[in-house]
Amino acid sequence: MGTDRRLPSQRDVSAVLNPSSTVKIAEATRRRVWAAAEELGFRPNEMARSLRSRSSNVLGLVSSEIATTPYAVAIIKGAQEAALARGMMLLIIDTDGAPEITDDALAAMTRWRVEGLILAADHHRAIDPHATGTPTVLVNCFAADGSLGGIVPDERQGGRLATETLLAAGHRRIGFINGPDDFPASTGRLAGYLDAHRAAGLPVDPRLSRTGDWWQESARGATSELLGLDDPPTALFCANDWMAMGAYDAIRERGLGIPDDVAVIGFDNRIEIAAHLSPTLTTIALPYREMGRRAVEYLVADGPATDLVPCPLVPRQSVRAPS
Amino acid sequence: MGTDRRLPSQRDVSAVLNPSSTVKIAEATRRRVWAAAEELGFRPNEMARSLRSRSSNVLGLVSSEIATTPYAVAIIKGAQEAALARGMMLLIIDTDGAPEITDDALAAMTRWRVEGLILAADHHRAIDPHATGTPTVLVNCFAADGSLGGIVPDERQGGRLATETLLAAGHRRIGFINGPDDFPASTGRLAGYLDAHRAAGLPVDPRLSRTGDWWQESARGATSELLGLDDPPTALFCANDWMAMGAYDAIRERGLGIPDDVAVIGFDNRIEIAAHLSPTLTTIALPYREMGRRAVEYLVADGPATDLVPCPLVPRQSVRAPS
DNA sequence: GTGAAAGCGCTAACAT
DNA sequence: ATGTTAGCGCTTTCAC
Numbered sequence: 189m190g191t192d193r194r195l196p197s198q199r200d201v202s203a204v205l206n207p208s209s210t211v212k213i214a215e216a217t218r219r220r221v222w223a224a225a226e227e228l229g230f231r232p233n234e235m236a237r238s239l240r241s242r243s244s245n246v247l248g249l250v251s252s253e254i255a256t257t258p259y260a261v262a263i264i265k266g267a268q269e270a271a272l273a274r275g276m277m278l279l280i281i282d283t284d285g286a287p288e289i290t291d292d293a294l295a296a297m298t299r300w301r302v303e304g305l306i307l308a309a310d311h312h313r314a315i316d317p318h319a320t321g322t323p324t325v326l327v328n329c330f331a332a333d334g335s336l337g338g339i340v341p342d343e344r345q346g347g348r349l350a351t352e353t354l355l356a357a358g359h360r361r362i363g364f365i366n367g368p369d370d371f372p373a374s375t376g377r378l379a380g381y382l383d384a385h386r387a388a389g390l391p392v393d394p395r396l397s398r399t400g401d402w403w404q405e406s407a408r409g410a411t412s413e414l415l416g417l418d419d420p421p422t423a424l425f426c427a428n429d430w431m432a433m434g435a436y437d438a439i440r441e442r443g444l445g446i447p448d449d450v451a452v453i454g455f456d457n458r459i460e461i462a463a464h465l466s467p468t469l470t471t472i473a474l475p476y477r478e479m480g481r482r483a484v485e486y487l488v489a490d491g492p493a494t495d496l497v498p499c500p501l502v503p504r505q506s507v508r509a510p511s
Numbered sequence: 512m513g514t515d516r517r518l519p520s521q522r523d524v525s526a527v528l529n530p531s532s533t534v535k536i537a538e539a540t541r542r543r544v545w546a547a548a549e550e551l552g553f554r555p556n557e558m559a560r561s562l563r564s565r566s567s568n569v570l571g572l573v574s575s576e577i578a579t580t581p582y583a584v585a586i587i588k589g590a591q592e593a594a595l596a597r598g599m600m601l602l603i604i605d606t607d608g609a610p611e612i613t614d615d616a617l618a619a620m621t622r623w624r625v626e627g628l629i630l631a632a633d634h635h636r637a638i639d640p641h642a643t644g645t646p647t648v649l650v651n652c653f654a655a656d657g658s659l660g661g662i663v664p665d666e667r668q669g670g671r672l673a674t675e676t677l678l679a680a681g682h683r684r685i686g687f688i689n690g691p692d693d694f695p696a697s698t699g700r701l702a703g704y705l706d707a708h709r710a711a712g713l714p715v716d717p718r719l720s721r722t723g724d725w726w727q728e729s730a731r732g733a734t735s736e737l738l739g740l741d742d743p744p745t746a747l748f749c750a751n752d753w754m755a756m757g758a759y760d761a762i763r764e765r766g767l768g769i770p771d772d773v774a775v776i777g778f779d780n781r782i783e784i785a786a787h788l789s790p791t792l793t794t795i796a797l798p799y800r801e802m803g804r805r806a807v808e809y810l811v812a813d814g815p816a817t818d819l820v821p822c823p824l825v826p827r828q829s830v831r832a833p834s
Numbered sequence: 835g836t837g838a839a840a841g842c843g844c845t846a847a848c849a850t
Numbered sequence: 851a852t853g854t855t856a857g858c859g860c861t862t863t864c865a866c
Contacts (some may be wrong), residue, residue, distance in 0.1 A: 197837045202861055209861085214835060231621045235558040235567065236859035239842050244558065255588045258581035258783065265578045265605060272604070272612075277619065280603050281595070282588060289595075296600065299557045404787065433787070460581065460783040464727065464756070520853045525845055532845085537851060559843035562858050 266480025347380020670703020
């Protein structure tokens with residue numbers, strides 16, 4: 189019975205259980221350790237591990253009002269996925285937008301010695317970031333002073349894609365109902381609308397652009413005006429799905445059909461709306477999950493300072509397929 | 512110049528910075544410690560603290576598909592709030608419903624030595640919980656074998672409240688469009704519907720109850736049938752907001768008005784729908800945030816084994832105010 | 835290849 | 851009221 193009955197030392201156990209250890213351990217020892225760990229249900233204590241190795245393997249995510257906003261949660265989800273895939277923990281705190289909670293959250297992150305910090309916002313906007321000693325990425329927001337890298341949706345590409353989708357379906361007069369000027373989403377989506385026209389060699393009729401307030405009613409009015417023009421648009425690009433919903437109302441009021449009389453494309457892909465209007469709404473999605481994922485990559489691999497994530501098309505019924 | 516220049520010992524620092532310490536420290540020492548901590552930006556290392564004190568001050572929340580479901584996120588939010596208020600960290604992992612991720616999540620929770628575990632589901636249902644060595648609460652779900660305490664919405668009280676709201680508005684014939692039988696939400700809401708009738712001394716006309724599939728179309732059909740009856744209902748209780756949306760369609764098709772010809776009440780308070788229909792939808796809210804909050808209380812204070820959280824009314828325009 | 839020993843940053847028990 | 855010391859559960863030298 190040549191079985192070695194001595195206990196492996198602590199060091200061996202550590203090396204076996206720790207995939208990242210470089211220490212060489214005999215196969216026999218490995219097996220004994222695994223078997224014992226299995227039998228005892230042993231789980232290494234992460235606190236002790238972190239303390240000793242002076243690396244917590246923890247990333248922090250502090251978000252403002254994300255967890256209360258139906259869709260932006262996907263940012264958290266994406267970050268979570270990426271972190272777990274790398275064997276890291278994600279510490280998440282949502283602040284509801286309250287500054288004192290943000291301070292507390294940041295303090296907590298420091299006490300837990302997070303190795304990187306993700307600051308995320310519920311909608312694309314500028315923020316005034318606290319300086320912490322920790323590597324930090326911004327998601328869905330950017331530093332007003334440009335001091336920090338930010339991962340944001342490529343609004344311009346999205347606006348262009350929306351417009352091109354309409355162009356591809358044969359439309360030549362495309363109305364645009366935008367949000368207020370002071371949102372990055374508005375300026376970006378407008379730029380994309382213009383880009384698409386330019387690329388197609390088509391003139392832009394300024395009378396076809398209106399500004400709404402992101403809400404349904406404003407777009408209903410704007411759509412009515414647009415449809416009342418001598419040479420009305422045959423398609424409408426609404427800068428968000430709520431406004432697309434308002435456009436639907438106005439189009440129906442005139443007894444017109446979607447997509448045959450007027451095609452409509454939205455932005456944001458709020459599926460509770462987009463997938464349930466009739467006809468269902470073709471729209472551009474905000475790549476939240478991907479943004480969360482990239483935030484983690486950025487922190488661990490030191491990615492680019494600013495990252496524009498493309499917004500994909502979600503084709504549904506409100507735009508005819510190209511012929 | 513009586514200033515004491517000696518450094519306070521480690522023990523004093525620990526006692527001062529630790530609110531829960533019972534050790535008595537002189538006021539002068541306290542001040543010196545605070546000042547130094549402030550100046551150095553000192554933040555105690557939570558890992559070391561947890562390791563030594565053999566208590567992690569961490570709670571774990573593992574949820575299935577919550578972070579991808581627009582509203583149930585509020586469970587996480589509520590739990591977060593309550594945990595932070597008690598100075599505890601909440602470790603959150605959403606599993607997307609995949610069993611192997613759940614196992615990983617549970618293993619991670621163990622390695623971080625969580626002192627309590629919250630298992631949450633995206634909709635009210637029975638689950639088959641893993642046994643872990645850690646105190647566990649279920650939220651929005653219950654153990655099929657009754658082995659674990661669960662915090663769930665009081666569907667029955669909600670169904671009763673919905674029905675009573677209609678009764679209070681003067682309605683006597685109330686249609687009920689329920690979800691499929693095999694959901695706790697369906698059986699509970701039906702029981703509440705019956706309760707309200709019984710309490711009001713009103714008979715229940717079985718022809719007024721229909722079963723939908725939670726989706727808009729099914730309720731549209733059911734509503735049409737109901738409205739085609741010789742003695743049609745003057746009010747409709749739809750077991751969720753999507754179905755209320757379908758009821759709206761059917762009511763409009765008949766040229767009837769809401770709430771004057773037919774009142775409608777929904778359930779779930781999916782605000783993206785409820786607040787944006789016209790007229791806006793009166794509905795019953797699921798108390799997700801409160802449920803998350805209670806889960807934490809349960810774990811730290813050893814609350815009741817099963818907890819039914821009341822569902823509040825959210826009055827909007829689809830039911831006339833009581834006269 | 836393996837074992838022994840030190841020490842991460844704290845808290846708690848024991849002295850003074 | 852304050853200082854000293856041991857040790858939480860690991861990882862990492864360092865000697866063998």
